[in-house]
Amino acid sequence: MNGSLQQAYDFLDESNAVYELLSSLSDKEFDQSTQFKDWSFNDVIGHLHVWNYAADISLSDGEDWIDFSNKALKALGSGSTMNQFERTITNNIKGKELLEVWKNYFTEMSDRFASADPKKRVKWMGPDMSVRSLRNIPNQLNKLFLSSKRNLQDINLDDKACFQAQFQ
Numbered sequence: 001m002n003g004s005l006q007q008a009y010d011f012l013d014e015s016n017a018v019y020e021l022l023s024s025l026s027d028k029e030f031d032q033s034t035q036f037k038d039w040s041f042n043d044v045i046g047h048l049h050v051w052n053y054a055a056d057i058s059l060s061d062g063e064d065w066i067d068f069s070n071k072a073l074k075a076l077g078s079g080s081t082m083n084q085f086e087r088t089i090t091n092n093i094k095g096k097e098l099l100e101v102w103k104n105y106f107t108e109m110s111d112r113f114a115s116a117d118p119k120k121r122v123k124w125m126g127p128d129m130s131v132r133s134l135r136n137i138p139n140q141l142n143k144l145f146l147s148s149k150r151n152l153q154d155i156n157l158d159d160k161a162c163f164q165a166q167f168q
Helices: 006-022 041-059 063-077 082-090 095-114 131-146 160-167
Strands: none
Touching: 006 041, 006 095, 041 063, 041 082, 041 095, 041 131, 063 082
16 A cells, blocks of 8 residues: 555445445335435435546546536536436446446546545546545545445435535
């Protein structure tokens, strides 16, 4: 881990914990509303996956980031909800399939973030930010799940302060 970004390993651990928490759900249970904006588990995991993807492509400084951010701004600017936009990126997959796609992606991207320069400036939807700061956004989202009592009825996603960076 010498020379690595610790947040990448924390992110991986927290994401794996969220995965374990949700892995026993049936596909139907993924449609269940949460306490955060009445989003379903599908919406929340789709959100985590799409913005993990966005952070990952931002790290590479390529055209993919420009394409993604333009699509996001166009969709949100034309009245689409965040979830509607995110479903266009995930091809509307749901349930356990979405959970597995999310897990496979966060596992792979963790290594890329672990080896990245934490001070590198990367593009984001607002001002550019450091890799270290960018990596903290999904960590905060994951912690919302981990702070619960690990019971579906007790999973509380109502910590709006952690989500504000995603919606501004």
